[in-house]
Amino acid sequence: MPTAADRLVRTLSQHGLRQxxxxxxxxxxxxxxxxxxxxxxxxxxxxxxxxxxxxxxxLKSFEESGLIHRVIDSTDVVRYAACSIECSAKAHFDNHVHFKCTICQHIYCLNQVAIPAVTLPAQFQVVSRDYLLAGVCRECQPAV
Amino acid sequence: MPTAADRLVRTLSQHGLRQxxxxxxxxxxxxxxxxxxxxxxxxxxxxxxxxxxxxxxxLKSFEESGLIHRVIDSTDVVRYAACSIECSAKAHFDNHVHFKCTICQHIYCLNQVAIPAVTLPAQFQVVSRDYLLAGVCRECQPAV
DNA sequence: TTGCACGTGCAACAGTGTAGCTTGTTGGGC
DNA sequence: GCCCAACAAGCTACACTGTTGCACGTGCAA
Incomplete structure (x- = not known):
């Protein structure tokens, strides 16, 4: 049975990164x-x-290798999150919505919520999309 | 006929800001x-x-008064754009998509493109939404 | 015209991220 | 197991963005 350490080693080597x-x-x-x-x-x-x-x-080399992705924030701080397992340097699949809680300040990757498409004016060619929601998360909801 | 200067004066006073x-x-x-x-x-x-x-x-007081809004970027830099005419300190109506050109680096406010809604897991309460597209803008398209 | 709240300008500083360089380590080939 | 080239780590120094505290100046309402 592979330990957590084994998984780390494998993830790094799979992305061509040194241990x-x-x-x-x-x-x-x-x-x-x-x-x-x-x-x-x-x-x-x-x-x-x-x-x-x-x-x-x-962080920079992880990002270039597709191990992690940047998460945009409404402030001026860049954050990072581990990518889903199928990401690589060639193709990032972080096509999911991010949610920032205005109370605890945590940013969640809502992997199960895909970013909806929009129709753009002609001649705008889309390469990537970021969708950031802000509000109150599950943990910070006032008790009912 | 009001000049551009007149409009600036009026905009400031309408938002309760000094000239x-x-x-x-x-x-x-x-x-x-x-x-x-x-x-x-x-x-x-x-x-x-x-x-x-x-x-x-x-910029801070303009933002608080609803004169301008922040535009998130995929880098760590905060940008600002003038709000649409109907914004105020009480309600921002910047519910439109932003588009960043990866060639000229300009960020366009696509006022005519509304942010589509998403369905979130229960107990996530949404307050605001940001939708940032990246790609190639009208001006930077390769000539056909 | 006057008073004063608010805006400006300055010095100093904090946080985030990068550049250039030297030293240490990894890992492939022998 | 050993060697070595390429890559990563660790350091100093620095650039950029934005903030704080304070003294001074000014817009504007009375």
Whole structure:
């Protein structure tokens, strides 16, 4: 039976990435997260002493390899979330809606909710789409 | 017949904002822009010597008054665009799709394209929605 | 005209992310 | 198991975006 560590090793090698302690830690943090994390949030969850610059470079190479995707936010902070299993460097399949809770500030990837299509004026050619909802999440609803 | 300057004065007073040179300039720049601008882009178009901090404070108060709205981007930069005429501090009506051209980097407000609704899992309560498309705009299409 | 709340301008600073360089490590080939 | 080239890590320094606190100036209503 493969352990969690085995899965990390396999995921990295499947995407053509080297096995290093930092990469394993970053991947672990993102895989364990229930919602999208910002650079500094990821940093806080890494082993003490992990280099900030290395983290950003790791995130960049993960993104280019299709391991994680950016989640846009209504603020100026970029967040990251682990991609679904079928993503690769060639094709990102993050065609799902994101939901930001205005109370707990968490951003959820609603993998089960696809982004609806829109009809654009002629000659606008669409490559990718982001749909961000804001509101109150399940956990933060006032008790009935 | 009201001049452009008259319109600026009226727009400011209608939103309960004072008439100052900086505010008129910022409003002018945003009203003239065909697409969303970042803080530094606005700064470049202002009269030389305009204070950067004052600009950010001006943008903040414009946003709170419903004169402009934030446009999310897939990068970490916040951009601003003039709101449609019927917006106010009480109700923003920026319920339209944004389109970012990956070639010229311009972000268009497609006012005529409404954001389609989605069905969310129970107990997620939606307050606002952002829909950002990326691709190639009208101007950047390869000649046929 | 006057008062004062609000806007401006300045210095300082915080957070996020990048560039360039040197050192350390991984992993393929022998 | 060893070697080595390519890649990753770790450092300093820096750029950009945006904020805070404070003193001063100004729009505007009375």
């Amino acid at each position: 290093t302690p930092v990469r394993r830690s970053v991947l672990q943090v993102l895989a364990d997260a229930a919602f999208a994390l910002s650079g500094s949030e990821i940093e806080q969850q890494l082993p003490a002493g992990t280099d900030r610059i290395t983290l950003y470079r790791t | 100052t040179p900086v505010r008129r300039s910022v409003l002018q720049v945003l009203a003239d822009a065909a697409f969303a601008l970042s803080g530094s882009e606005i700064e470049q178009q202002l009269p030389a010597g305009t204070d950067r901090i004052t600009l950010y404070r001006t």
